[in-house]
Amino acid sequence: MASIELHSVGKSYGDHPVLEGVDLNIDDGEFIVLVGPSGCGKSTLLRMIAGLEDITSGTLAIDGQRVNDLKPKDRDIAMVFQSYALYPHMSVAENMSYSLRLRRKSKEVIDAAVGSASQKLGLDPYLARRPKALSGGQRQRVAMGRAIVRKPKAFLFDEPLSNLDARLREQMRAEIKRMHAELGATSVYVTHDQIEAMTLASRIVAMNAGSVQQIGSPLELYDRPANLFVAGFIGSPGMNFLEGRLSQSNGVSEIVLSNGIQVSLGRHVARADGEMVTLGIRPEHVVAASSGTGVEAQVELVEPTGLGVILHLVVHGESFKLFSTDRMLMQAQGAIHVTLPQSRLHVFDKDGVRISEDDV
Amino acid sequence: MTGKLIGTIAHRGAILVYIAFALFPLFWLLKVSVTPNDLLYSEGVRLWPSRSTFDHYHFVIENSAFPTFFKNSLIVASSTAFAVTVFSSLAGYALSRFRFRGKYVIIALMLITQMFPLVMLVAPIFKMLSPLGLTNSLTGLVIVYTAFNVPFATFLMQSFFDGIPKDLEEAAMIDGASRFTAFRQIILPLTLPGIAATLGFVFTAAWSELLFALMLISGNASATFPVGLLTFVSKFSVDFGQMMAAGVMALIPACLFFLLIQRYLVQGLTAGAVKG
Ligand SMILES: Nc1ncnc2c1ncn2[C@@H]1O[C@H](COP(=O)(O)OP(=O)(O)OP(=O)(O)O)[C@@H](O)[C@H]1O
Ligand SMILES: [Mg+2]
Numbered sequence A: 001m002a003s004i005e006l007h008s009v010g011k012s013y014g015d016h017p018v019l020e021g022v023d024l025n026i027d028d029g030e031f032i033v034l035v036g037p038s039g040c041g042k043s044t045l046l047r048m049i050a051g052l053e054d055i056t057s058g059t060l061a062i063d064g065q066r067v068n069d070l071k072p073k074d075r076d077i078a079m080v081f082q083s084y085a086l087y088p089h090m091s092v093a094e095n096m097s098y099s100l101r102l103r104r105k106s107k108e109v110i111d112a113a114v115g116s117a118s119q120k121l122g123l124d125p126y127l128a129r130r131p132k133a134l135s136g137g138q139r140q141r142v143a144m145g146r147a148i149v150r151k152p153k154a155f156l157f158d159e160p161l162s163n164l165d166a167r168l169r170e171q172m173r174a175e176i177k178r179m180h181a182e183l184g185a186t187s188v189y190v191t192h193d194q195i196e197a198m199t200l201a202s203r204i205v206a207m208n209a210g211s212v213q214q215i216g217s218p219l220e221l222y223d224r225p226a227n228l229f230v231a232g233f234i235g236s237p238g239m240n241f242l243e244g245r246l247s248q249s250n251g252v253s254e255i256v257l258s259n260g261i262q263v264s265l266g267r268h269v270a271r272a273d274g275e276m277v278t279l280g281i282r283p284e285h286v287v288a289a290s291s292g293t294g295v296e297a298q299v300e301l302v303e304p305t306g307l308g309v310i311l312h313l314v315v316h317g318e319s320f321k322l323f324s325t326d327r328m329l330m331q332a333q334g335a336i337h338v339t340l341p342q343s344r345l346h347v348f349d350k351d352g353v354r355i356s357e358d359d360v
Numbered sequence B: 001m002t003g004k005l006i007g008t009i010a011h012r013g014a015i016l017v018y019i020a021f022a023l024f025p026l027f028w029l030l031k032v033s034v035t036p037n038d039l040l041y042s043e044g045v046r047l048w049p050s051r052s053t054f055d056h057y058h059f060v061i062e063n064s065a066f067p068t069f070f071k072n073s074l075i076v077a078s079s080t081a082f083a084v085t086v087f088s089s090l091a092g093y094a095l096s097r098f099r100f101r102g103k104y105v106i107i108a109l110m111l112i113t114q115m116f117p118l119v120m121l122v123a124p125i126f127k128m129l130s131p132l133g134l135t136n137s138l139t140g141l142v143i144v145y146t147a148f149n150v151p152f153a154t155f156l157m158q159s160f161f162d163g164i165p166k167d168l169e170e171a172a173m174i175d176g177a178s179r180f181t182a183f184r185q186i187i188l189p190l191t192l193p194g195i196a197a198t199l200g201f202v203f204t205a206a207w208s209e210l211l212f213a214l215m216l217i218s219g220n221a222s223a224t225f226p227v228g229l230l231t232f233v234s235k236f237s238v239d240f241g242q243m244m245a246a247g248v249m250a251l252i253p254a255c256l257f258f259l260l261i262q263r264y265l266v267q268g269l270t271a272g273a274v275k276g
Helices: A042-050 A092-102 A107-120 A138-148 A166-183 A195-200 A218-223 A229-235 A327-330 B002-033 B056-064 B066-097 B105-114 B119-132 B138-162 B167-174 B181-188 B190-209 B211-216 B226-228 B240-265
Strands: A005-011 A016-026 A030-036 A057-062 A078-080 A154-158 A186-189 A203-208 A209-217 A240-247 A250-258 A262-263 A276-281 A285-290 A295-304 A309-315 A318-324 A337-338 A346-347
Touching: A005 A030, A016 A042, A016 A209, A030 A042, A030 A195, A042 A078, A042 A154, A042 A186, A042 A250, A042 B181, A078 A138, A078 B167, A092 A138, A092 B167, A138 A166, A166 A195, A195 A218, A203 A218, A203 A229, A203 A276, A203 B138, A209 A218, A209 A229, A209 A240, A229 A240, A229 A276, A229 B119, A240 A262, A240 A318, A240 B226, A250 A276, A309 A327, A309 A337, A346 B056, B002 B240, B056 B066, B056 B240, B066 B138, B066 B181, B066 B190, B066 B226, B066 B240, B105 B138, B138 B190, B138 B211, B181 B190, B190 B240, B211 B226
Parallel strands: A030 A186, A030 A203, A078 A154, A154 A186
Antiparallel strands: A005 A016, A005 A057, A203 A209, A240 A250, A240 A276, A250 A262, A276 A346, A285 A337, A295 A309, A295 A337, A309 A318
């Protein structure tokens, strides 16, 4: 087990930068999840930690030791590929034992390691098979098994579950979580999947266009997104954004939306009167109120999700969404009343940066 | 249903016609090789002679230099096939996986070497080899054949390596293999069909090469079998029976060789490497 430190790490292909100034300290035993839109450099970052890509600038250290120039084989890190990358000419057992055989471990050690990994992953009946005779889920398990047999310093996962169907993904997600709890191994995990990120991570690293946007626990990113990008990326359905102007009166700030509606923030925001800001609120925090309170909103569309319902609403030309588990809302039509609880409002300045609650 | 049946029959029929067309010269070779000399011109055109004999084979084996030619060809063709396969798989791997300075210049140069008619090169090559004592020697032939075959074989091997996902050797390197170990233990076994194709292609090319064998070699001691075949052509006559018998025997190693490698040629080992 090990800690991993990245210090202003950058990567460019020719003069085309794909990663810039990545600072990240991963403690021993942490489970870090990298999220971000396609092409933002998640895989590249992971491959740099593995040693598969050169590091253009900055320092990468494992256990305090600079490893920028260390070959992948000397880093003692295991990786699970999205494609699984199983060796097609080797049986499941041979696939799993390859790393141990390269290290010239004794037969007893190898058999014991493969045996315990295959038992943990339910692979015992398939040990003699070639990968091509396995289902996608079984291949995925072999890839996991290959990583865990050798007790590496850290695990890297590049979208390991994205080729599985939803049910299997859920099951493997829980299994990965259980395995991490059991082995306590430092892990870096790349995913597109919100739920995977929220459920697995001890800390999430949200990335966009080659730079880190925010690092924090899942709830920190959910409750206090550092900027518009993170606010919009984390959470599903995505956060509502409404543009408006700040208006200061008597020490309390208000936002006047472009449709004229005034939303009181109930606190003072330390920005100039008249500044353009963006108001954010998650659909699940918009409250359907009894008539007579809040504002009137037109129901445009009703999307039942089983768990609850997503309402697409319009207030004076501004559209936004509401999510609720209240089944009564499935019958909603015409106009309903909604309120925006002040404690749930996020405010972002004209550059998209969160205006913090403590910022007075 | 019937449409499908007719389709199948037409398909098989077309293949059969093609095979008959392709194999007929070989059949004729065999037929002439067992036809006694006195019947060769007297019987007219028929599919099989009224009387057959192995006399030509006996004569070729016992009274001609053919066994020497045969041995020389075997040495030259297998050494060339081996050398070309080693060089081209290493070079093909480099072209497939690495980015390095001058890569495209090298590819262009390799392509250019393939553009010249070989005849143009006979004289310069003779000039180069003769002071080195490499004319009239099998080593010289192997060197020349290897040089000519490496570019094409390299492109061939490169395309096979391109077909193998990079993830596999990366996984191996993370598992603790050096790049060369990953190449040897993971990539090469998966490229066996490509290696078999390269070996087969180069072996046949070297086995049947005539121009350089004729120009660089004089005398029977280091002559290869295509050159040897010409010895059956004398000033006034061609001894067809013996020539064909020699030809049939020359087919044997090529056939054996392909029998040996065909298992790998048809094997799609990469199936199931990545998600399928
Ligand atoms: N060999 C290369 N040469 C040039 N650019 C590259 C190369 N490899 C990757 N890139 C670029 O680097 C950027 C980051 O790629 P990367 O694969 O890390 O994205 P990602 O975040 O993993 O995306 P995804 O979620 O789709 O897997 C992309 O814009 C990509 O085009
Ligand atoms: Mg990726």
